[in-house]
Amino acid sequence: MQVYEAPLRDMRFVLHELHGDDGFGDLAAHAEFTPDLLDAVLEEAARMAQEILLPLNAPGDIEGCRIENGVVRTPAGFKxxxxxxxxxxxxxxxxxxxWGGQGLPESINKLVEEMICATNVSFSLYPGLTHGATTAIEGHASDDLKQAYLPKMVSGEWSGTMCLTESHCGTDLGLLRTRAVPQEDGSFRVTGSKIFISAxxxxxTDNVIHLVLARMPDAPPGVKGIxxxxxxxxxPNADGTLGNANGVTVAGIEHKMGMKASAxxxxxxxxSVGWLVGEPHKGMAAMFTMMNTERVSVGVQGLGIGEAAYQSAVAYARERLQGRALGGAKRPDLPADPIIVHPDVRRMLMTARVYTEGxxxxxxxxxRALDAEKASADPEVRARATDFIALMTPVVKALFTDLGYESANLAVQTYGGHGYIRExxxxxYVRDARIAMIYEGTNGIQALDLVGRKMPARMGRNLRAFFHxxxxxxxxxxxxEAIKPMAQGLRQAFGALQLATGMIAQRGMKDPEEAGAAATDYLRLLGLVGMGYCFLKSARIAGQRLAEGTDEAGFYKAKLATAGFFFDRILPQATAAFLAIKSGKRSTMALAEDAF
Incomplete structure (x- = not known):
């Protein structure tokens, strides 16, 4: 059964208590958004997600999308x-x-996104892609294009996409063939085919606005010509009403493993008539404005699915009766104990819980850094936020989606055979979570981006925003004393991260394959240290609240228990990641190609 109740108390903890010392808060531009107002937004978002989106999740997966008379139809209830x-x-x-937006901080928007993804991740893609497209248009398009398109896209009357992939090129966009021929009126005629276009x-919506990568006739080869x-x-007509069709058609919809209610x-x-966004041959820079926004949002997809899967597993573990507790019956009034008493079931549930909270x-x-980068009045704070976001974007995308998928698998394992059937x-959740590790740049590409670009950029300046x-x-x-054992564990993992950083930098200068072989393990190592830092701060705050005599002792005791499990059972993965990095590329690259 798909069970979900928005984790509002933990969201409020993250929003109001955890990060007050990070230097990214207290933004004058957001002063009107008081804690009470933000809490009210979260509560209303939870109601919307639980009452409107969750009931459509399983039926939408069964029905999927279809093409009727050249138009894609979403499942019943989606419209x-x-x-x-x-x-x-x-x-x-x-x-x-x-442009008609409400201007709320990203720190609240991402929590709302999490709830939407937890209850119906297929639905989330339609407004999510639109938000990313408006970001690119706002950042790079002409004023005329902004005036013509942003108000209706921001309101949700029109939606947006990004069209990158072609059948012969995915990550290597330098191979794309879609062409754009300039016209005398300043427009272009765009011709080509794209695949894997979400939404x-x-x-x-009445109109779909595509952001399309293409080449002009005079374009240089490779990505520098896009x-x-x-x-x-x-x-659109001059008055904003819809005019003629623009030669944009659907050749088919993909029949996928998951996300079946997302077209x-x-x-x-x-x-097709199109207009240039940004400068000629600089399309990748403009598109990455959207893609980087989407990568953080894809990470949130992993988090949302992981939370929903965890809650569903907990609900089943409390109800499913199997065997007796190893130390003696916990519920002698029942024919068997609920499986939540068994240590291995608790291991699975705690692992998923730690992943989602972390x-x-x-x-x-x-x-908070996203907010500070945009709204801080202090240029030094904005610069530090930019560095931090650059470093952490691939980590959020890859780590969150990896762990969300692991949590979904743990939920199926908790259910046993009942988890393997649709009922x-x-x-x-497993099927829906899998794509998040692939699109918007596979997680392997995220790791390469981290070690190849973000880590060495400007002599390691991005790293300082995290390390300091x-x-x-x-x-x-x-x-x-209250957090000493946890702090010692984090100090050890942090030391391993620092050593690994120097090791990869030194080896990678001589042999790029060394950095490539270490990339995925390095991303996981950095992510574990980041989660450990957050859990250590959480444990310290929880201990202080309990010492003060809070009336929410249950929440803070649970926070301490969750942090304890992370440091005992999850953070030790950092040692394994470090040892794998230390081993170098030799065994990875040793097998001859024709021996595979």
Whole structure:
């Protein structure tokens, strides 16, 4: 059974208590968004997600999307749910008020995204892609394009996509063939085919605005010759009403492992009218404005699915009766004990719980940096936020989706054979979670980005935005008795991270394959240290609250227990990651290609 109740208390902990010392808060631009107001937003978002989106999740997976008369139809109930979602203002939550948005901080927006993804991740892609597209348009398009498209996209009346992949090129976009021919009126005629286009067509909005990568006739080869174009499904009239169709058609929809209520389309552009976004041959820079936004959001998808899978597993473990507790019957009034008494079931549940709480805490830190980068009045704070976001974006995308998938698998294992069949709904979480490790740049690509670009950038400046807070916190607090054992564990893992960083930098300068072989383990190591830092801070705060005599003792005791499990059973993975990095590339690259 798919069970979900928004973890509002933990969200409020991350939002209001955990990160107050990170230097990214107290933004004058967000002063109107008081804690009470933000809590009210979370509560209303929880109601929307639980009452409107969750009931559509399993039926939408069964029905999927289909093409009727050249138009993609979403599952029953999706259109009505989207209309409610849009009319209530959720589509415009974090967008700029200049274009009709509400301007709320990303630190609250990402928590709302988590709830949407937890209850219906397929639905989340439709407004999610639109928000990413508006970010790219706002950052790079002409004022005329902004005025013509942003208000309706921000409101959710029109939706957006990004069209990158072609059948012969995925990660290597330098091979793309879609072409754009300039016209005398300043527009372009775009012709080509794209695949794997999320929300490429659907019946939720009146118009779909595609951001398409293509080449001009004079484009140099490779990625330096790619430009970005805005291509609407229907051409707007001067008064904003919809005009003629624009030669944008759906060639088919992908029949996928999961995310079946999200339309993943094969798109054809046939002499379609488009307009340049940004500078000629600089399309990758403009597109990455959207893609980097989407990568953080994809990480949130992993977190949301992991939370939903964890809650469903807990509900089943409390009800399923099997065997007796190893130390003697816990429920002698029943024919058997619920399986939650068994240590291995608890190991699975605690692992999933730690993954979700750890990712939520680490994601909250990154979200605050997103706010500071945009809204801080202090240029030094903005610069530090930019460095931190650059470093952590691949970590959020890869780590959160890896752990979300692991949590979904643990939920199926908790259910046993009942988890493997559709009736109980947890197998859907596994199928839905799997794509998040692939799209928006596979997790292996994220790891290469981390070690190849983000780690060495500007002589390691990005790393300082992460290393300095961790080091300073340990220096200031590791001697405190209440958290001393945890702090010692984090100090050891942090030391391994520092050694691994120097090792990869030194080896990678001589042999890029050394950095490539270490990349995935390094990303996991950095992510574990980041989660450990958040859990150590959480444990310290929890201990202080309990010493003060809080009336929420149950929450803070649970926080201490969860942190204890992380340091005892999860953080030791850091040692394994370090040893794997230390071993170098030899065994990875030793086998001859024809021996595989």
């Amino acid at each position: 009505a749910a989207y209309d409610q979602f849009r009319e209530a203002g959720w589509a415009a939550l974090a967008s700029d008020p200049q 490429g067509d659907h019946d939720l 430009s970005l174009f805005l291509v609407p499904k229907f051409l 993943t389309c094969q798109m054809n552009f046939d002499d 990712c939520r805490a680490l994601g909250g830190w990154v979200s 109980h709904g947890v197998e859907q 807070p961790v080091s300073s916190f340990l220096d200031a607090h590791e001697g405190e």
